[in-house]
Amino acid sequence: MRHVTTVVGATGLLGSAICEQLAATGVPVRALVRPTSEPATVERLARSGVEPRQGDLKDPASLEAACEGARAVISTASSTLSRQEGDSIQSVDLNGQRALVKAAQRAGVEHFVFISFAPLQGRFPLQDAKRAVEEALMGSGLPRYTILQPTYFTEVWLSPALGFDYRNARARIFGTGHGRLNWISVEDVARFSVRALTSPRAWNRVLELGGEEALSQLDVVRLFEQASGRTWTLEHMSEQELREQSLGASDSLQRSFATLMLNVALGAPIDPRPAMEALSLRPSRLRDYVARVVAEQSLSSRESQLR
Numbered sequence: 001m002r003h004v005t006t007v008v009g010a011t012g013l014l015g016s017a018i019c020e021q022l023a024a025t026g027v028p029v030r031a032l033v034r035p036t037s038e039p040a041t042v043e044r045l046a047r048s049g050v051e052p053r054q055g056d057l058k059d060p061a062s063l064e065a066a067c068e069g070a071r072a073v074i075s076t077a078s079s080t081l082s083r084q085e086g087d088s089i090q091s092v093d094l095n096g097q098r099a100l101v102k103a104a105q106r107a108g109v110e111h112f113v114f115i116s117f118a119p120l121q122g123r124f125p126l127q128d129a130k131r132a133v134e135e136a137l138m139g140s141g142l143p144r145y146t147i148l149q150p151t152y153f154t155e156v157w158l159s160p161a162l163g164f165d166y167r168n169a170r171a172r173i174f175g176t177g178h179g180r181l182n183w184i185s186v187e188d189v190a191r192f193s194v195r196a197l198t199s200p201r202a203w204n205r206v207l208e209l210g211g212e213e214a215l216s217q218l219d220v221v222r223l224f225e226q227a228s229g230r231t232w233t234l235e236h237m238s239e240q241e242l243r244e245q246s247l248g249a250s251d252s253l254q255r256s257f258a259t260l261m262l263n264v265a266l267g268a269p270i271d272p273r274p275a276m277e278a279l280s281l282r283p284s285r286l287r288d289y290v291a292r293v294v295a296e297q298s299l300s301s302r303e304s305q306l307r
């Protein structure tokens with residue numbers, strides 16, 4: 001009997017959380033990894049009982065092997081942050097993901113869970129690729145699909161990597177900072193993805209995922225200020241600047257990032273309840289993320305004072 005779940009994107013932020021959650025429930029997991037994937041991440045996956053399997057979304061034969069005998073496939077892969085030579089939105093997020101859908105269908109996979117993102121304003125290459133893969137999946141003839149459309153990830157967009165520098169109480173604010181979003185944590189997206197495999201109400205559905213509260217960047221700054229007692233310094237990138245950056249971008253990746261930032265400025269609230277009902281899960285609260293980060297910061301500053 002087929003019981004393996006193949007995770008593509010397994011070495012990424014979301015994919016590794018999915019693998020660990022699946023492995024913890026005793027589901028046999030096969031993880032697509034590349035020779036260039038971070039060795040420590042591959043080792044961590046193997047230690048948690050996941051079977052690493054070499055492959056690449058640009059290599060259709062490797063995808064057939066990754067899907068062989070699998071009951072389900074969960075794909076979180078994207079070239080936007082983790083790129084090797086030849087990786088692009090076109091070759092990975094569009095063609096690679098479509099090749100994976102085809103490979104899954106040929107291999108007799110029963111359920112394909114695709115991680116997309118919630119609809120945003122404007123046309124840009126990453127959004128076009130996600131919608132094209134969604135369509136390919138819906139028309140693939142696979143017995144079951146679940147398309148999950150999370151909003152912006154808390155740990156990515158509200159982190160120092162993207163200018164939300166809680167270590168130094170500084171933030172780069174897009175537009176006026178009043179655009180509201182249902183930020184969602186990576187661990188929550190992983191929980192919803194894993195639950196989709198066993199929740200018939202999530203089968204053959206497109207479900208938006210987000211936190212229950214739609215909060216602006218300025219609301220989040222205020223939460224950090226209240227939790228830490230520090231006043232933040234803000235730097236604004238105007239909506240006009242963001243529009244110019246999006247229109248003037250020279251490649252598809254830059255264009256996509258600029259348009260994602262513009263959508264933070266514009267705000268893109270969603271209704272998280274249909275997914276919560278279909279999957280019988282509740283996302284965590286943004287204020288819990290803030291409390292955790294502030295506690296970690298004060299612990300690490302106490303430790304450095306003691307050194």
Ligand SMILES: NC(=O)c1ccc[n+]([C@@H]2O[C@H](COP(=O)([O-])OP(=O)(O)OC[C@H]3O[C@@H](n4cnc5c(N)ncnc54)[C@H](OP(=O)(O)O)[C@@H]3O)[C@@H](O)[C@H]2O)c1
Nearest residue numbers: 009011012013014037056057076077078081082117152153
């Ligand atoms: N960040 C957000 O706010 C956000 C919001 C909504 C939806 N999403 C979606 O969530 C998904 C997961 O995001 P994430 O943060 O986990 O991404 P990530 O950490 O950048 O991980 C990307 C994964 O894709 C793999 N990958 C890239 N190119 C590949 C290729 N040619 N063949 C096989 N695997 C390849 C990477 O493998 P290597 O380690 O080998 O490079 C890595 O495992 C993405 O699809 C993204 O679009 C993100």
